[in-house]
Amino acid sequence: MSGSEAHGAAPGTSLDEQGLIERHFRPLATAPGAFSLLDDAASYAPPPGADLVLTKDGIAEGIHFLPGEDAGVIARKALRVNLSDLAAKGATPVGYLVLLGLSDDWSEDWVARFADGLASDQDRYGATLYGGDTIRSGRFIVTITAFGIAASGGIVRRAGARAGDHVYVSGTIGDGALGLLVAQNDPRLASLDESHRAHLAARYHLPEPRVALAESVARFATAALDVSDGLVGDLDKLCTVSGVTARVTAADVPLSQAAGAAVKIDPALLPICLTGGDDYEIICTVPPEKASDFEASASSAAIPVRKIAEVTQNGGRAEFVDSAGLEMDFGNRSFSHVGSHARSHAASHDRGTYSGR
Amino acid sequence: MSGSEAHGAAPGTSLDEQGLIERHFRPLATAPGAFSLLDDAASYAPPPGADLVLTKDGIAEGIHFLPGEDAGVIARKALRVNLSDLAAKGATPVGYLVLLGLSDDWSEDWVARFADGLASDQDRYGATLYGGDTIRSGRFIVTITAFGIAASGGIVRRAGARAGDHVYVSGTIGDGALGLLVAQNDPRLASLDESHRAHLAARYHLPEPRVALAESVARFATAALDVSDGLVGDLDKLCTVSGVTARVTAADVPLSQAAGAAVKIDPALLPICLTGGDDYEIICTVPPEKASDFEASASSAAIPVRKIAEVTQNGGRAEFVDSAGLEMDFGNRSFSHVGSHARSHAASHDRGTYSGR
Numbered sequence: 133m134s135g136s137e138a139h140g141a142a143p144g145t146s147l148d149e150q151g152l153i154e155r156h157f158r159p160l161a162t163a164p165g166a167f168s169l170l171d172d173a174a175s176y177a178p179p180p181g182a183d184l185v186l187t188k189d190g191i192a193e194g195i196h197f198l199p200g201e202d203a204g205v206i207a208r209k210a211l212r213v214n215l216s217d218l219a220a221k222g223a224t225p226v227g228y229l230v231l232l233g234l235s236d237d238w239s240e241d242w243v244a245r246f247a248d249g250l251a252s253d254q255d256r257y258g259a260t261l262y263g264g265d266t267i268r269s270g271r272f273i274v275t276i277t278a279f280g281i282a283a284s285g286g287i288v289r290r291a292g293a294r295a296g297d298h299v300y301v302s303g304t305i306g307d308g309a310l311g312l313l314v315a316q317n318d319p320r321l322a323s324l325d326e327s328h329r330a331h332l333a334a335r336y337h338l339p340e341p342r343v344a345l346a347e348s349v350a351r352f353a354t355a356a357l358d359v360s361d362g363l364v365g366d367l368d369k370l371c372t373v374s375g376v377t378a379r380v381t382a383a384d385v386p387l388s389q390a391a392g393a394a395v396k397i398d399p400a401l402l403p404i405c406l407t408g409g410d411d412y413e414i415i416c417t418v419p420p421e422k423a424s425d426f427e428a429s430a431s432s433a434a435i436p437v438r439k440i441a442e443v444t445q446n447g448g449r450a451e452f453v454d455s456a457g458l459e460m461d462f463g464n465r466s467f468s469h470v471g472s473h474a475r476s477h478a479a480s481h482d483r484g485t486y487s488g489r
Numbered sequence: 490m491s492g493s494e495a496h497g498a499a500p501g502t503s504l505d506e507q508g509l510i511e512r513h514f515r516p517l518a519t520a521p522g523a524f525s526l527l528d529d530a531a532s533y534a535p536p537p538g539a540d541l542v543l544t545k546d547g548i549a550e551g552i553h554f555l556p557g558e559d560a561g562v563i564a565r566k567a568l569r570v571n572l573s574d575l576a577a578k579g580a581t582p583v584g585y586l587v588l589l590g591l592s593d594d595w596s597e598d599w600v601a602r603f604a605d606g607l608a609s610d611q612d613r614y615g616a617t618l619y620g621g622d623t624i625r626s627g628r629f630i631v632t633i634t635a636f637g638i639a640a641s642g643g644i645v646r647r648a649g650a651r652a653g654d655h656v657y658v659s660g661t662i663g664d665g666a667l668g669l670l671v672a673q674n675d676p677r678l679a680s681l682d683e684s685h686r687a688h689l690a691a692r693y694h695l696p697e698p699r700v701a702l703a704e705s706v707a708r709f710a711t712a713a714l715d716v717s718d719g720l721v722g723d724l725d726k727l728c729t730v731s732g733v734t735a736r737v738t739a740a741d742v743p744l745s746q747a748a749g750a751a752v753k754i755d756p757a758l759l760p761i762c763l764t765g766g767d768d769y770e771i772i773c774t775v776p777p778e779k780a781s782d783f784e785a786s787a788s789s790a791a792i793p794v795r796k797i798a799e800v801t802q803n804g805g806r807a808e809f810v811d812s813a814g815l816e817m818d819f820g821n822r823s824f825s826h827v828g829s830h831a832r833s834h835a836a837s838h839d840r841g842t843y844s845g846r
Contacts, residue, residue, distance in 0.1 A: 172574040177641060180537065190624050265632070268549065270628050275588040289528050
């Protein structure tokens, strides 16, 4: 690397990024405050009484996605993990800023497909591009800061769950973890129906953030977070920071038909579903007197939710019990019936995100 | 790379980032809405009537800083290039989110020094940490989203300069570009006094964002941007988007004593000063009737500013003339007296930032 490369401004090492912007990114910057990406910064005027909600996450080639992954999928995944955070906080998405780090073998076509991925998800989730930066970074890296709004003081935190609250989870748990096993051609899933295998792989490949559930969370939940590091670990985080305990019967955790079929083939896959991460579902706690209203609100948003526990006491942990009523221990991915709880596993499992994924 | 690494959640590949947060980053997250970095997202309640101003920039090892650079300097540089954008928009900094991408040989000590760098600049510039993400990324990468506030509708854009406005630049121009040459042991600067060499190298090493000038910009400027890609190219951008022309006599551009001494040794260094980038000064245009108030305001903020041109006509470009009154051509870094103007050079020079650096 020459000094002028370190400087980043030598002719010939340029990305012609102005051209890339004009051709691919400017069409995404539809908000007036994005200034058509022609300025140093963007402007956003929040509605009176609204709080900003901000989150930032990044994904890197070779760590969070495989080399050769489709650029559009990378873009959408990077955006979606951020939108999932906003949804879990009860926030309505507004916009995002994206840093695209290009590997040395980047191509215009790659950038075009990347922008197309953002474009399709902008339409889907209602957030537009407010700015960003494109740099060379050796390998592909995408970092996104997404922002949304919540009513003043209305952000739903991880802290806030109270004894008596019902614990809900959206959608189904474990598909992402099993989808990774499918992608790895794990022999335990070799005999699974092809349609089930495809379902699991798709859910691992590209998460579906529960943006549509944000309003229900905002209106009814006392605490919430999104399930990115596994139900066990993430529920444990909510309980720890809220200072409450939730006791979940594993059989009550909603599984997809595909995951259910996999667990029927090999029951040892159940703890993988519960701890494996990449679900991007929402856990939230709702006071019992609001439970039916929350369920109705989620239903009208077409998001399935299931009650999996009640917050039974103070204490600060999540407990999972099997069909025999014995507490499950997920330490070191092993599955056994001993007295320890999930927190040590959750900690070792953490993806390394703060105010993030 | 194993599949579990791609998944990012395998035990043993963990960063123990919860530990890193607790030890190094939580002390930086002093705002209530940062929730001590214990949540999925942060919350910020803007004052009534304020607009958010957002910018995002990133720097990568081997591109924007050399391998082995001090972690604290990397952190401060990443933060400062963002704060420079906010200052140029007339915005008061509030907070930032940081994604830290770690190389495979990262160490706890490196992270500690990185966080120390952020800590010292937080105190210096008055912005606090609102969240972020730490990932492994093969090489060190830092991306920061900074946000600030401006009065409703008060963001100062690149567009807005009007015929008759005075063009001001803060501080001195060219130190960053010459500092790079010093770092490269360029023979043209070998005979320069050691104190001058040290001054230039320091200004290249770590920019000084003009945060203190933001209020003056907000109150009096019709257009502004920060000088990151070189005075010639950046003034050209302002003129282009504002649809005006500014004619600058090169001798009027403020140089530091060190840069002045260097140019005296080799006059061919002047165009490098004018085009080289990494100044992180502010260009702004001020209506003539407000010029003295702007100068007084800048003076009370202890930021030197100098008028370098007047916006003389519509047209959409910046012109630089030498002491003989001939227009300078900076194309391809060569310096000659021909009729073409700076824009082609500015385009080739662009660092690849939109709504950014």
